[in-house]
Amino acid sequence: MRIDLVLELLDSPGQLVKALEPISIFGANLVTVVHKRDYKNEKGRVPVQLTLEGEHEDLKKVVDRFEELGFSIIELDGVVRKETVTTIFYGHIVDQDLRDTMDRINELDGVVIVAFDIKLNGEKESTALINIEVDVGKKQTVFARIAEIAEEKGLLVINEV
Amino acid sequence: MDECKVIIMGFGSVGQGVANALSMKKDLIKDKTGVAVKVVAAADSSSSAISQDGLDEELLVKTKNENGKLSAYPEFGSDVSGADVLDAVEYDCLIEATPTNIVDAEPALSLTLKAFEQGKDVVTSNKGHLALKFKEVVGAAEEAGVEFKYEASVGGSMPIINFTKDTLASCEIKSIKGILNGTTNYILSRMTSEGSEYEVILQESQELGIAETDPTQDVEGIDAACKTVILANSLLGIDATYSDVKVEGISNINSQAIELAKKDDYLIKLIAEVSPDNLQVSPRLVKRGSSYDVSGTLNMATIQTDLADEVSVIGLGAGSLETASAMLTDLISILKNKY
Numbered sequence: 001m002r003i004d005l006v007l008e009l010l011d012s013p014g015q016l017v018k019a020l021e022p023i024s025i026f027g028a029n030l031v032t033v034v035h036k037r038d039y040k041n042e043k044g045r046v047p048v049q050l051t052l053e054g055e056h057e058d059l060k061k062v063v064d065r066f067e068e069l070g071f072s073i074i075e076l077d078g079v080v081r082k083e084t085v086t087t088i089f090y091g092h093i094v095d096q097d098l099r100d101t102m103d104r105i106n107e108l109d110g111v112v113i114v115a116f117d118i119k120l121n122g123e124k125e126s127t128a129l130i131n132i133e134v135d136v137g138k139k140q141t142v143f144a145r146i147a148e149i150a151e152e153k154g155l156l157v158i159n160e161v
Numbered sequence: 162m163d164e165c166k167v168i169i170m171g172f173g174s175v176g177q178g179v180a181n182a183l184s185m186k187k188d189l190i191k192d193k194t195g196v197a198v199k200v201v202a203a204a205d206s207s208s209s210a211i212s213q214d215g216l217d218e219e220l221l222v223k224t225k226n227e228n229g230k231l232s233a234y235p236e237f238g239s240d241v242s243g244a245d246v247l248d249a250v251e252y253d254c255l256i257e258a259t260p261t262n263i264v265d266a267e268p269a270l271s272l273t274l275k276a277f278e279q280g281k282d283v284v285t286s287n288k289g290h291l292a293l294k295f296k297e298v299v300g301a302a303e304e305a306g307v308e309f310k311y312e313a314s315v316g317g318s319m320p321i322i323n324f325t326k327d328t329l330a331s332c333e334i335k336s337i338k339g340i341l342n343g344t345t346n347y348i349l350s351r352m353t354s355e356g357s358e359y360e361v362i363l364q365e366s367q368e369l370g371i372a373e374t375d376p377t378q379d380v381e382g383i384d385a386a387c388k389t390v391i392l393a394n395s396l397l398g399i400d401a402t403y404s405d406v407k408v409e410g411i412s413n414i415n416s417q418a419i420e421l422a423k424k425d426d427y428l429i430k431l432i433a434e435v436s437p438d439n440l441q442v443s444p445r446l447v448k449r450g451s452s453y454d455v456s457g458t459l460n461m462a463t464i465q466t467d468l469a470d471e472v473s474v475i476g477l478g479a480g481s482l483e484t485a486s487a488m489l490t491d492l493i494s495i496l497k498n499k500y
Contacts (some may be wrong), residue, residue, distance in 0.1 A: 158445060
């Protein structure tokens with residue numbers, strides 16, 4: 001059987017070789033690899049498209065190994081495995097230590113803020129829209145952290161339904 | 162039995178809507194159920210009109226609008242008011258349309274319990290007693306062996322309580338999420354389409370009669386929270402009361418938040434969430450074009466079930482005849498069951 005997947009690599013030397021290793025180790029065949037180092041996504045990572053062929057068992061081992069090695073599989077057979085969480089904060093966002101707010105979201109495993117759009121309103125409350133990329137299944141952790149920060153800093157949160 | 166004598170308690174917008182709707186639909190109800198509905202009393206906050214032989218619905222509305230008081234009803238006007246009306250005349254069903262009171266649920270609570278004690282059925286549009294003492298009130302109806310229907314308390318004409326109980330009877334209800342307040346939906350919709358600030362639209366809504374002079378119940382999410390409690394108790398079997406709901410209104414929503422949301426293809430709506438681990442009313446982001454994307458004074462709800470997956474309903478959440486439609490439907494279902 002054949003699978004298509006998209007991995008995310010750090011933009012540093014040796015990453016692609018490291019990613020290809022498990023394929024031969026577990027006896028799968030590499031059919032296609034598309035690697036454009038000059039294209040980076042919003043997290044500054046390089047997506048690599050792979051098509052692999054092999055026995056179901058072997059392919060599963062390869063995929064598991066990718067995950068053990070810490071490569072994010074953002075797409076498997078055309079299905080994106082990351083989710084985006086969008087939320088709005090309203091309040092004294094900057095005064096209430098914006099950096100701390102962002103750090104505390106980013107420190108969660110598999111969670112990255114990918115966009116931050118803020119409207120300032122002089123000394124008054126500001127409004128910010130945040131896009132967060134989240135590993136599948138981790139949305140609730142993000143919502144819990146956002147609620148905790150908002151409670152502590154007196155911010156109004158507008159989450160997705 | 163081929164006659165059902167009703168008392169309409171509360172003669173504001175909803176009570177008058179019921180009178181008007183009854184006058185329009187009496188013949189249809191008789192055809193459908195074989196029962197003639199007769200209004201034997203109608204009462205406002207300080208007076209009433211009472212006649213065992215029946216009152217004229219249109220004349221009731223006319224009297225109230227021209228004189229401000231039902232005591233001015235020709236021949237049958239009376240100073241009897243409140244719970245005493247229930248003793249003054251023989252009746253079968255109380256149509257209770259007094260204003261919602263979220264502090265002590267009166268006068269709805271006393272009126273309803275008294276009707277139950279007298280062995281009478283009750284149809285209500287009131288949220289106060291249901292939000293504060295759901296178990297007690299529903300328990301009292303069961304004990305008395307009478308019918309108690311409250312479709313009109315949530316979503317006006319939008320079918321949700323009977324719809325979920327009867328039409329989705331095969332399903333377990335996992336959660337309900339929806340827009341349960343028309344006034345706030347109207348304000349947010351206009352802020353979105355016009356880019357205006359909250360205060361401006363609120364004032365215009367008040368001038369148009371969509372928002373009340375004191376808009377607190379709507380804009381602070383209190384009204385939607387009451388409905389959340391009613392849905393939680395009646396459809397998900399959650400023993401909750403008003404204080405169990407986390408409530409955040411829309412008065413902090415500004416045009417900047419709406420603008421930012423728009424850029425990402427989102428709208429801001431006041432959403433009520435009813436699920437075993439979350440009872441909450443709060444502004445939320447909803448995708449443009451999703452089932453939550455309804456504007457104006459419309460209400461909507463998405464019911465998450467085990468067998469049928471998601472089912473959504475949409476309808477007008479307020480209005481005199483619209484709310485009356487839900488009350489008449491409740492009355493008809495009582496007539497079909499009992500008569």
